[in-house]
Amino acid sequence: MSKKKGKKDYFEIKWKTDLKYRYSIGKLAVKFFEELKKNKKILGSKCPKCNKVHFPPRAVCAECLVEMTIDDMVELPPKGTLAGFTVINYPFTDPSTGGIRPFPYGYALFKLDGADTYTMHFINETDISKMKIGQRVEAVFSEKLKGDFTADIPYFRIIKKEG
Numbered sequence: 001m002s003k004k005k006g007k008k009d010y011f012e013i014k015w016k017t018d019l020k021y022r023y024s025i026g027k028l029a030v031k032f033f034e035e036l037k038k039n040k041k042i043l044g045s046k047c048p049k050c051n052k053v054h055f056p057p058r059a060v061c062a063e064c065l066v067e068m069t070i071d072d073m074v075e076l077p078p079k080g081t082l083a084g085f086t087v088i089n090y091p092f093t094d095p096s097t098g099g100i101r102p103f104p105y106g107y108a109l110f111k112l113d114g115a116d117t118y119t120m121h122f123i124n125e126t127d128i129s130k131m132k133i134g135q136r137v138e139a140v141f142s143e144k145l146k147g148d149f150t151a152d153i154p155y156f157r158i159i160k161k162e163g
């Protein structure tokens with residue numbers, strides 16, 4: 001409602017809105033979160049036509065558009081290989097809390113072993129000189145699992161020496 005002419009004329013109203021809503025996440029996502037919470041398992045979905053393994057699981061294969069069901073879900077190990085990374089050095093609103101996420105923090109692109117698609121998640125490294133494409137990464141699970149990917153696996157860590 002105000003014109004932005006100069007700093008003196010700038011008019012701003014700040015508020016936070018709390019919207020409660022529910023939506024259906026689909027059968028594959030329900031199975032994914034249940035297995036994560038109950039059995040600490042990471043599931044992807046394997047296309048019955050082209051055998052492409054999607055992680056996160058998808059209801060439809062992006063390659064051949066075949067629908068997948070929970071019978072097409074496969075367990076994936078909590079380890080993968082780094083394909084890209086960055087370090088975030090500026091304030092950013094964390095959608096899970098609505099607050100500013102502490103920074104800097106690392107963010108990685110990787111493939112879980114056995115998956116054909118890439119995923120992104122936080123990583124426990126903020127020194128970019130210590131990260132390399134091809135490094136092995138591993139999920140770090142929370143003590144108490146609640147069926148929330150970011151809460152249950154807050155980050156992946158770089159495996160220094162795989163044994």
Ligand SMILES: [Zn+2]
Pocket residue numbers: 047048049050051052061062063064065066
């Ligand atoms: Zn397919």
